Amino acid sequence: MSSYVDLGRLFRPKNIAIVGASSNLDSISGRPLKLLNRYNYKGGIFPVNPKYDSLHGFVCYPDVRSLPVSPDVVIIGVRANLVPDILEQCGEKNVPFVVIFSSGFAEADDPFLQEKIVSIAKKRNIRIVGPNCQGLVNFVDGVPLSFSASLDGEPLKPGNIAYVSQSGAFGFASFALSVDSGVNFRYVVTTGNQVDLDVVDFGRYIIEDKEVKLLILYLEGLEDGSKFLDLVQRAKEREIPVAVLKVGRSEVAKKAAKSHTAALTGDKAVWDAVFKQYGVISISDVEDIIDLGTIFSSPKRARGKNVAVLTTSGGAGIIMTDLLDDFGLEVPILSPEIQEKIKPYIPPFGSCLNPVDMTAQVINDPKGFPGCLDAVLECPDIDMVTVIISMITGESGRQMTEDLIAANKHTIKPINCSWLIDNKHGEAFLRQLKAEGIPLFQSLRRSAFALSALGKWNEVLSKPTTEIMVKGSPYLPNLPFMMTEYDSKRLLAYWGVPVTKERLCLSLEEALDASEEIGYPIALKVMSPQILHKTEAGAVALNLNGEEQIRNAYGRILENARKHCPDAQIEGVLVQEMVSDGLECMIGIKRDPIFGPIIVVGLGGIYVEVLKDVSMRRAPIDENMAYEMIGELKGYPLLAGARGQKRKDVKALAEVVSLVSKLACIENELEELDINPIFVLDEGKGVLVADALVLRKTKE
Amino acid sequence: MSSYVDLGRLFRPKNIAIVGASSNLDSISGRPLKLLNRYNYKGGIFPVNPKYDSLHGFVCYPDVRSLPVSPDVVIIGVRANLVPDILEQCGEKNVPFVVIFSSGFAEADDPFLQEKIVSIAKKRNIRIVGPNCQGLVNFVDGVPLSFSASLDGEPLKPGNIAYVSQSGAFGFASFALSVDSGVNFRYVVTTGNQVDLDVVDFGRYIIEDKEVKLLILYLEGLEDGSKFLDLVQRAKEREIPVAVLKVGRSEVAKKAAKSHTAALTGDKAVWDAVFKQYGVISISDVEDIIDLGTIFSSPKRARGKNVAVLTTSGGAGIIMTDLLDDFGLEVPILSPEIQEKIKPYIPPFGSCLNPVDMTAQVINDPKGFPGCLDAVLECPDIDMVTVIISMITGESGRQMTEDLIAANKHTIKPINCSWLIDNKHGEAFLRQLKAEGIPLFQSLRRSAFALSALGKWNEVLSKPTTEIMVKGSPYLPNLPFMMTEYDSKRLLAYWGVPVTKERLCLSLEEALDASEEIGYPIALKVMSPQILHKTEAGAVALNLNGEEQIRNAYGRILENARKHCPDAQIEGVLVQEMVSDGLECMIGIKRDPIFGPIIVVGLGGIYVEVLKDVSMRRAPIDENMAYEMIGELKGYPLLAGARGQKRKDVKALAEVVSLVSKLACIENELEELDINPIFVLDEGKGVLVADALVLRKTKE
Structure with missing residues (x-):
């Protein structure tokens, strides 16, 4: 098990001090006190403000130094230039964690102040959340360390979704919208400038809680790609899917990201490749958070990608089928036996195929809807069931609600429901279904997206996480710093790559x-x-x-x-x-500042230069992954023997791709490698590198 | 102006008869009466049912024959097998329109009954809506001819969105959800089996109402592509965008479409190409209807694709920028002058570039938000403004609401707003903004989608609709029925296409x-x-x-x-x-059952066979459109002179593409044409067809 920062005393503190606590309970520095009370926090609360002797029934202290205890957490909501002194005092009191709401640090182009607090914290062994953050909430133990207005109102029920966001404003706003949509959270954390504890630290700690069923991260950048991927791997071991909203993809957005938090924003294609490789769910909107929160809150997981669509509206069923197809799921035609079971309930103008168009007439037979539902749930080919109900109202709606709830209780298969109904007619049904934990949507696209997340998560889990062995010592130091083709090929030959x-x-x-x-x-x-x-x-x-x-x-x-x-x-x-035969391909290595060496493979010539037909992964990869990469190329049929040509030696190419990915991890002076072309000969005849060029890192 | 069916008496009938009217006002045959009353319909209402003498205060007639008037519309909600006789009676009474709710016709594999009513209607000059439909509503004049439960409740305010759906269940369900989201409709129509009047007939009539600002169509199939495209062209003349939810794309969905309404489902690639060519907005979910309804309900239209993003959350601003980029809009960096104007309101950790990150501190200066808003609205480079507000609550939220409303009143530029706030804190603001007609979203993706629809609509409007002249008479009858390459090239040569x-x-x-x-x-x-x-x-x-x-x-x-x-x-x-030089391309014609000849162009060989890199349009097209097609090819750089090659004669290729598209419209016996390869020589040297094959329609 990889190591992680123990945040136990931050999430479950015995005593909390609030520096700058205000008598106005609706101000930023007043809200934490109000929230701790409202969530019925059982530990000690110590407001710190020289202006008051007491605050809302609590003794108020003039400074941290004067506190009668050593708090586990100190919340700091004062002007930025006052923070260093407060940190010094926290150090004197052996405070392990501070949460700094104050802004006006690095994001204001004043790195000195930020550096100052970082160095004090290091010296004093204080871990910082923030600055420029909106704090965090542990809903399980009722510990709100935040000033977000989204926490006003009744204390929220703890759920099993965890959300860690770099942005405080976006984090709590999207949190609030998700809560409105019925998603219950277990933890919500915002990290702001993250001068110390970052999104990944929090994620890594949180997934040790086995009640967490989904971890959502909002990232503006990453400093350490491996730390992030360790988190993702560990989450997979614990069967917790990780969804990431990574911002700053477009060129303009990148500029904004820099001025916003000085975060390092990576190359979109690399992020996409890494997310895919490691099974991270990539998201890009508030609604994705809501939809994933909705589907993963239910304990049910899919065993495959086959969906049965049950609908009272033929049209909606067809749309859903299209959307499921778009999202990579299957809607297989039901077996004749299952069709036979369904048939008695379907009027002649409906359909038993899948989508199962029950038509609105299904409500005329009380056994109709449960009959269809049970039949598809029993079908071994079906992994998930999506039910679409149009404007079915009144008693019929109530009956369908009950049928759905009953069926959901007796199956391990995920069922979700899109009920396309206005609030006036549908509210009661929808509330009841939500209370029973049936994932509910009023958009077919979002329903399909949620199911696809289940289907893909099953795929991620079923792929074994193979530790890829990388052995050997670097050979580059034996070669001239300025490399020619000849030198580059000597490097490849040393590693066993066939060259001319x-x-x-x-x-x-x-x-x-x-x-x-x-x-x-x-x-x-x-x-x-x-x-x-x-x-x-x-x-x-x-x-x-x-x-x-x-x-x-x-x-x-x-x-x-x-x-x-x-x-x-x-x-x-x-x-x-001269190599006269074979198909030209290319293999490349590009060192990404976040994720390290990225291996690229493509067909050569125009395929790369004009069509940009390449596939990439983070190195190292094994041969199976290399096969997968090659198979993703649009030009792959050419390797597989399209247009009457012989099949090429894809195996040999995959071997070399894997080999190159491994050497890139050992040759740490290698900045870029471009093998172009490598000739892939007919099956069984191997591959041959005809040209290659290594760029080494410029010496520092 | 193209001709259309005058549906005036259907949409504004003087007298309405309801056959099968029921005393139960919540049954399918009872609801129309209830709804006509509730919408305060001023014309005559004539229930028809031999069981009653009177119904809810109206005299009830035993049959249509006995009616004292000749109604403009007869609503029929009785068993299918009773319909033919009722139609005969309607004929006797010179009824111009019937709306048939009854199902159990073609979709039940009983074509005879359907054929019967069609033939009676033809003979009697009766126009049919349905059967198997849920009717229609004209909200302007308060004429509900429907039984949909979605119409229960207070009469709905007429808006300017028109919606015509083949599916009754999906149509009224998505209508209801849109109404809940604040979209006001002018007309909603469902056509069911459309044995007579179809979706296109209704669309064509509706766009003559100049108050309609968006026409939404739900199509399961089309019989006559030209009729649909005439509607689209006429809508463009009247500056009414057309959005189409076309279902039945995936293979499985196609099967369902057939069993659902026996509708002819076209090839997805052809539909996509035609939608793009004619500026149709392609949609695929309920939420798209809501979002387009929301944005087009506002009278403001964009003059370009440049968006200014104003945000209180830096993170949300970046996400929005990414999404706008995904949807093809621009987020240009603001000019130095505009940045200067904004700067005084932005704290040092914000950004003036665009996205303009005002930070949540903008609320501290009452001039801050309106100052930024006015500055970007005045900027001539900016065509649209999107405002993102995070959890700004209370008095600050009220102030921002007022500022937004004031700015929106004084600009012709579209402003939309994403306010990411929970219902408890935000409800009052959101209601006020909606009442002022400011398009409002709680999803950044949907907000970006809506703006992109404005941007693309502007592009559609700015492209002139050119009438393409096609002259000549068919030459194919002069050639053998079974064509060889030689015959095919003779045909091409006759039309002036250069052949070897x-x-x-x-x-x-x-x-x-x-x-x-x-x-x-x-x-x-x-x-x-x-x-x-x-x-x-x-x-x-x-x-x-x-x-x-x-x-x-x-x-x-x-x-x-x-x-x-x-x-x-x-x-x-x-x-x-032998042609020794030039780049191999291909030109094809494929006769689509719905849209007629489709012209296809692509690079030859592997580009077509392996990479499927082709571009298509409905024929005929002019040279400009042919250029556009060629430019869309992924392999286009090869024609333009990539990798140190000379630029090829794209002009000559475009001429031939246009020429072939035109000949395909005249040679009506031509079923398929495959020109492969056509060699495109260096610029100025023309093109040369080296192989071609014509397939003629099999004789009937």
């Missing part, structure tokens, strides 16, 4: 010897770390057959190279076997 | 002569209507240089052809010039 037969030659005679040895036809390429685009420089001659052609080409390409770049340091001429 | 130089030869000697005349190298191809895949049959020899090669090849390919297909009727050997 070749020899670096320093004279024409040597080149002629080498050509004889390698066998005609051959290619000549001038090697110089200054000439990376050799073809454009005229520093390459291909398909040379025999001595005379070599004699002609040798001098010419050297002259071209010198003309193209007079200062180029020329290391020799590479004599290389 | 070639001659059909009946002997080796003739072939030798032809080769000399055309010039080496040449290709030989056996022409037979039975051998369409010539290469697979070995019936082609390419790149032949000189007499000897021709002598060798001629016999061989004929022999191969005969072996491949012993019964093939061989029409000769085609001697054809």
Whole structure:
């Protein structure tokens, strides 16, 4: 089990001090006191404010130093420039956690103040939540450490959804909307500038609570990709899905992200690839939070992707089927036996296929709806059931509500319901279904999205998390800092990647010897770390057959190279076997500042340059994952043998992709690697790297 | 102006008869009476039911024949098998319109009953709404001709959204949810089996009402694509956007569509292409209806795609920017002058760039929010403003509400608002904003979708609707019914499409002569209507240089052809010039059962076969549209001169694409045309068709 910060005393503090506590219980510094009271917090509450002797029945202290206890948490809601001194006092009192609401730190382009509090906290062993945050709430134990207006009103019932957001305003606003939609939360945390504890720390701690059924994170950036992925892996072990709202994707949004929290915003394609690879649910709106909160609050999980659609409106059933298809789920035609069971309840103008169009007439037979429902629930091919009810009102609506509740109690399969009805006619039914924990929607798209999250989560869980072994020591230090194709291929050859037969030659005679040895036809390429685009420089001659052609080409390409770049340091001429066969592909490594080496594979040439047809993963990956990557390429049929061609050696390509991903994790001086082309020969014949280039990290 | 069915007497009837009227006002046949009363319908109401003498104060008649008037509309809610006789009686009374609620017609696999009522209606000049529908409502004049429970309650205020749905259950359910969300409708119509009047007839009539600001259609199928497109074009003339929920896209859904209403469901790619070409807004959920209804109910329209985002939550601003980007809108950085105007109101940790992060502190200065709002509204680069407010409550919330309302009154630019707040704190503000007609959302994605609909609608309106002239008479009747490549190219040549130089030869000697005349190298191809895949049959020899090669090849390919297909009727050997240069593209025509000839263009070979990289439009199209199509191809950079290649003759390709689209409209016997490849030479050098095949409609 990976280690994590124990936040026990923060989430369940014995004593809480509130610095800057106000007599106005609706002000930012007054609300925490009000909320702690309202949530019936049992520990000690210590307001700190030199202006008062007592506050709402509590003794008020002039400063932290004067407190009679050492509180587990100190809430700080005063002006930013007062915070350093308060922290010093907290240090004297051995306070383990502070929650700083105050803004005016890094986000105000004044890094000095922020640095100051960070250094005091480090020195004094204080862990900081914030600054510029709206605090956190532990609903299980009734501990609100926040000033959010969304907590006004009756204390909220604890649920099993946890939500950690970098943004306080968005976090609590989306929380409030979700609560209105019936989602019950277990924890909500906002981290603001997160100078110390960040979203990932909180997530990591929270998933140790086995009652948590979904962890939602709002991220503006990440400093440490591995820490985040450790959290995701651990969550998977504990069968807790992780949904992430990652902001700052578009170029304009990136600029805003920088000015907003100085957060490091990654490359969208990399984030997408990593989310997919690690089974993170990617979300992008308040409603996604509501919908996932709704579906995962129910304890039921899907065993597959097959959905039965039961509907009183044929039209709505068809729309739902389209939407489920869009979201990657299946709506299989029911088996003849199940159709037989359903048939008696379906009027001739309905349908038993799936979607099961019961028509509104199903209400005429009290056994109709439960009969259909039971039949599809019993069907072993069906993993989930979605029920769509149109404007069924009154007694019929009440009956369907009861039938749904009864069926839901007797099945382990997820059932959700879209009841398309106005509030006036539907309120009572909807309230009852919600109370029974049946996930409820009034949008077919959102209902389909929620089911797809269940289906995909099952897929994530069923994939084993394989630890990928990466062994060996870096070879790059043995090679020149400025790498040529020749050097790059030596690196690849060292790791066992098949490269073209070749020899670096320093004279024409040597080149002629080498050509004889390698066998005609051959290619000549001038090697110089200054000439990376050799073809454009005229520093390459291909398909040379025999001595005379070599004699002609040798001098010419050297002259071209010198003309193209007079200062180029020329290391020799590479004599290389020609590869006449196979499909051109490319393999690349790109070091991402957050997630480290990212492995890229694609078909070569136009496929990469024009069509951007590539697939990526975070390195290292095993061969199975490499297969998966290759299979995702739009041009994959070309490798599999489209248009009457032989199938190519996809296995060998996958091996090399996995190998390259591993070497990238060991060669820590490697910044970029571009293998282009690698020829993929016919099945069984392997692959061959014809050109490659390594860029090393610039020395610091 | 295109013609349309005048539905005036249906929408504003002087007298209405209700056949099967029931004393139970909550039954299907009782509700129309209740609703007409509640909506204070001023015309005559005539219940028809032999069981009663009077019903709820109205004289009740035993049958239609006995009515003292000739009603404009007869509502029929009795068993299906009783309908034919009622129609006969309606005919006797010269009733122009009947609305048939009864189900049990075509959708029940009993076409005879349906045919019967159709034939009676035709003979008697009666127009039918339904059967199997839930009727219609004209809210402007207070005429409910429906039994939908969604109409219970206070009479609804007329708005300016019109909604016509084939499905009654889905139509009225989504209508009810939209009403709950504050959308006001002008007309709602459900058409059911539409044996006579269909969705398009209603849409076409409704858009003549200039108060309608959005027409929403729910379609399960279409019989006549041109009639639908006439409606769309006419709506554009009247500046009424058309949004269509077209169901039955996925394969499974298609099956359901057939069993549901026996409607003809088209090919998804064709629908998508046609929607795009004609500026139809494609939707797929209840919420889309709500969101479009919300945004188009406001009279404001956008002049471009540039959005200013004003937010109290930096995080929400970034998410919104991402979403606007996803939906194709722009969030431009504000000009320095505008930034200067905004700056005084923004704390140092906010942002003036766009998104404008006002931070929650904007509430501290009463001039802050209106100051920012006015500044971005004045900015000529900005076409729309979206305001995001997080949990701002109490007095500050009230103030922001007022500021928003004031700004909205003084600008012609669309403003919408996402207020992320729970109902308890926000209800009063949201109600007030809605009352002022400010489009309001609690989802950033839906808000972005609504703005994108405004932006795209502006684009649709700014594109001129050009009438495309198609002249000429069909040439196909002059060609054999079973077409070879040679025949197909003769057709193309007749229309002026450049094809390879070639001659059909009946002997080796003739072939030798032809080769000399055309010039080496040449290709030989056996022409037979039975051998369409010539290469697979070995019936082609390419790149032949000189007499000897021709002598060798001629016999061989004929022999191969005969072996491949012993019964093939061989029409000769085609001697054809070889095209050595240019990029391979393809042009196709596919006759869609709904929309007629569809023109397809793509790059040849793998681009079409493996990558499915094609672009399509409904024919005919002009050259500008052809350019647009070509530019949409993912492989377009190859034509434009990627990877150091010369730019290809895109103009010539566009000319031919347009030409082919036009000939397809005249050659009405043409079922399919496949030009593959057409070589696109370097710029200025034209294009050349190297292979083509026409399939003609099978004779009926």
